[in-house]
Amino acid sequence: MPIVMMKTEKEALAWLLTKYEVPFSEQDLDLDMPLQPWRCARKYTELRNLVNKGTVEHPCLLRFCHLTGRNTSLENLLYREFDLAEFITGHRIVALHAAFTEGRSGSVIIRLDNGVVGSVEVGNQLPDGADEVDRHEIIARRGVASDIVVDTQIPQQSVYLYKEEGTETYKDTDSELFGLSGEQIERVRAKFAFLKDRGSAPEHLTQDAHIKAAVEAALKSNETHKKIVL
Amino acid sequence: MKPVKIAILSLTHGHTRKYFQTLHDNPALDWVAVSAETEEVKEVFYHYGYNEIPCYMSDDEMFDAHPEIEAVVIASANSRHLEQVRNCARRGIHILSMKIPTFDLEEYDEMMKLVSEAGIVCQIELEMHYNPVVHRMKELFAKESLGRVSAFNATNITLSPVWAFPWQGVPELSWGSRVPLREGDGRFRGGALCDHPHIFDMIRHLTGSDYEYIYAEVGPNIRPDIEEEDVILVNGKMKNGVSFLLDPSWSRLEERLKVPAPGWEIFPKRMEVNFNISGSKGVMLVDSFGPNVYHNGAPNDRYTVQYTYFDEWIGLIDEFVDCIRNHHTPLINLGWHRRTIEAVNACYESVRTGQPVYF
Numbered sequence: 331m332p333i334v335m336m337k338t339e340k341e342a343l344a345w346l347l348t349k350y351e352v353p354f355s356e357q358d359l360d361l362d363m364p365l366q367p368w369r370c371a372r373k374y375t376e377l378r379n380l381v382n383k384g385t386v387e388h389p390c391l392l393r394f395c396h397l398t399g400r401n402t403s404l405e406n407l408l409y410r411e412f413d414l415a416e417f418i419t420g421h422r423i424v425a426l427h428a429a430f431t432e433g434r435s436g437s438v439i440i441r442l443d444n445g446v447v448g449s450v451e452v453g454n455q456l457p458d459g460a461d462e463v464d465r466h467e468i469i470a471r472r473g474v475a476s477d478i479v480v481d482t483q484i485p486q487q488s489v490y491l492y493k494e495e496g497t498e499t500y501k502d503t504d505s506e507l508f509g510l511s512g513e514q515i516e517r518v519r520a521k522f523a524f525l526k527d528r529g530s531a532p533e534h535l536t537q538d539a540h541i542k543a544a545v546e547a548a549l550k551s552n553e554t555h556k557k558i559v560l
Numbered sequence: 561m562k563p564v565k566i567a568i569l570s571l572t573h574g575h576t577r578k579y580f581q582t583l584h585d586n587p588a589l590d591w592v593a594v595s596a597e598t599e600e601v602k603e604v605f606y607h608y609g610y611n612e613i614p615c616y617m618s619d620d621e622m623f624d625a626h627p628e629i630e631a632v633v634i635a636s637a638n639s640r641h642l643e644q645v646r647n648c649a650r651r652g653i654h655i656l657s658m659k660i661p662t663f664d665l666e667e668y669d670e671m672m673k674l675v676s677e678a679g680i681v682c683q684i685e686l687e688m689h690y691n692p693v694v695h696r697m698k699e700l701f702a703k704e705s706l707g708r709v710s711a712f713n714a715t716n717i718t719l720s721p722v723w724a725f726p727w728q729g730v731p732e733l734s735w736g737s738r739v740p741l742r743e744g745d746g747r748f749r750g751g752a753l754c755d756h757p758h759i760f761d762m763i764r765h766l767t768g769s770d771y772e773y774i775y776a777e778v779g780p781n782i783r784p785d786i787e788e789e790d791v792i793l794v795n796g797k798m799k800n801g802v803s804f805l806l807d808p809s810w811s812r813l814e815e816r817l818k819v820p821a822p823g824w825e826i827f828p829k830r831m832e833v834n835f836n837i838s839g840s841k842g843v844m845l846v847d848s849f850g851p852n853v854y855h856n857g858a859p860n861d862r863y864t865v866q867y868t869y870f871d872e873w874i875g876l877i878d879e880f881v882d883c884i885r886n887h888h889t890p891l892i893n894l895g896w897h898r899r900t901i902e903a904v905n906a907c908y909e910s911v912r913t914g915q916p917v918y919f
Contacts, residue, residue, distance in 0.1 A: 379866075384857075385858045489700070492843045506871065
C-alpha cells in the first residue's frame with residue numbers, strides 16, 4: 331500500500347476522516363473555524379511536551395522569530411507567534427510592548443502571567459522564493475529547548491538536492507499527508523482533530539478573541555510607544 | 561472493512577513499543593492480546609498504560625484463549641522467530657516479522673515454504689519505506705533527478721540496545737549461533753550489523769540493482785565489554801557500477817538503561833539514517849529523521865535531539881492490513897528480503913576473510 335500523494339487539503343481531510351472512521355458531512359470539509367492549526371505541528375507539540383513534562387524546568391525567557399515573504403501580513407505572524415507562546419508554555423500573555431517599522435518588520439516583547447518574558451521578532455521582507463525563517467527557543471533555569479539546531483541561524487531541511495540548475499530542498503514530516511506543505515498539514519490535522527472532538531469550539535473561539543486582542547494591542551503599542559497590559 | 565484481530569508476541573524486541581499506539585488507534589485493527597516472555601516484560605508492558613489488553617505468559621496460551629486472532633507482530637529475539645513462524649503457519653495466522661526473520665538461510669527457506677504453504681501474509685518490518693523523507697527520496701529517484709547514480713553512501717547508526725534488550729548482546733539469540741568474527745578476535749557475530757539491515761535494503765530499492773561485491777571491516781569496540789561488534793564499515797559495488805559505503809554501527813554511546821527512557825542517549829542524536837548520493841546531475845543529501853527539536857534539560861542536562869518523526873509504523877501497519885484483507889503481497893516480503901540477509905551474511909564473511917565477497 332504506497333504512500334498516497336495528497337493534492338488538496340480537502341481531499342486529505344476527507345481521506346483522514348474516512349480512514350479513522352470519523353463521521354463527517356460535506357460541510358465539515360469546508361470548516362471555517364479559527365483553530366490555531368500550528369498547535370498540531372509535531373515540532374510545537376514536542377516543544378510543549380518538553381516544558382509540560384519538566385524536561386526543561388522553570389522557563390524564564392522565550393526567543394521567537396518568524397520571517398516570511400510579503401504575502402504574509404504582520405498581523406497573521408503575530409497571531410501565530412503569540413498563540414504559540416501560550417501553547418508551548420501553557421501561560422497567557424498579559425502585557426506587551428511592540429516596535430514595528432512601516433508595518434513590515436519589528437518586534438514585540440511579551441510578558442506571560444507567570445512572569446516569563448519573551449521576544450517575538452516578525453517580518454515579511456524576505457525576497458520571493460526564499461524559505462521562511464523561524465525559531466522558537468525556550469530558555470529555562472534547567473535547560474534550553476529549541477526547534478533550531480545549535481550553531482545555526484536557519485531551519486534545516488530533510489533533503490538537499492544540489493544540481494547545475496540550482497538547489498532544491500524538501501522537508502516532509504507526515505507520511506499520511508504526503509504532498510501537502512507544512513502549513514497545509516497543520517490546517518488538515520487541526521480540522522481532523524476538531525472534527526474528532528467537536529466539543530472544542532468554545533476554547534478555540536475564546537483563544538481567537540484573546541489572541542486577536544493581543545495583536546491589536548501590539549499594533550496600538552507600536553503607535554503609542556507604550557507598554558500595554560491586556 | 562472488518563478490523564484485523566491482531567496480537568503481539570513476546571514483547572522483547574526493541575521495536576515493540578512502537579506498535580502500541582498504532583495498534584490502539586487504527587480502526588482497521590482490533591488489538592486482542594499480547595504474550596510476554598517474562599513477568600518483568602509483562603510489567604514493562606503494563607507500564608505503558610494499555611491495561612485493557614490481556615497479557616499471557618506463552619504464545620499458545622494466548623492463541624488458545626483467543627482463537628479469533630488473525631495476525632501477529634512477532635516481536636521477539638531473532639532466535640525465536642522460526643518456532644513462532646511455524647506456530648503461526650500451523651494456525652493460519654498472518655505475520656508481521658521483525659527486520660531479521662533469521663540469518664540462517666536454511667531456516668529462512670523453511671519460513672518461506674511454511675508461509676507459502678499456509679497461504680498467509682508475512683511482511684518484514686523495514687519501516688524506513690514508510691518514512692516521508694524516504695518517500696520523497698524515492699520520488700526524486702523515480703524522476704531520475706540525479707541522472708546516472710554513481711555513489712550511494714548511507715548511515716544507519718544508533719546507540720546500542722543491548723542493555724534494554726539483552727538478547728541483542730547474546731550471539732546465539734541475535735545471530736543464531738556463536739561464530740567468532742575472525743580468527744584471534746574475541747568477539748562474535750550478532751552486533752550492530754544485525755541490527756541495521758535498512759540501508760542494505762534501501763540501496764537495492766533505489767538503484768534497482770544487486771550487489772556485485774561487498775567488503776566489511778570491524779573496528780575496536782567502543783564498548784569493550786560487549787562480545788559482539790559495535791563499529792563496522794561496509795563498502796563495495798553494485799552490479800550497475802554504483803559504489804557504496806554503508807555504516808551500520810552502534811556508534812552513538814548510551815546510558816545503560818534497562819527500559820528506554822529520556823536520558824538514554826549520550827550523543828545528542830541517538831539514531832540517524834542519512835544518505836549522501838552522487839550522480840551525473842548532482843548530489844543529494846538526505847536526513848530521514850530530521851530536522852527535529854532540541855534541548856539540554858532533564859534528566860542529564862545534555863544536548864539532546866527530541867525526535868519529531870514517529871509515523872513509519874502507521875504506514876507499515878496500513879500495508880499489512882491491506883495485504884491481509886485484499887490479498888496483496890507486501891513490498892518487503894520474505895522473497896525480496898532474502899538478498900538483504902545474504903548481504904549482511906556476506907559482510908561477516910568478509911570480516912572473517914579480510915577480503916571482499918562476490919555475489
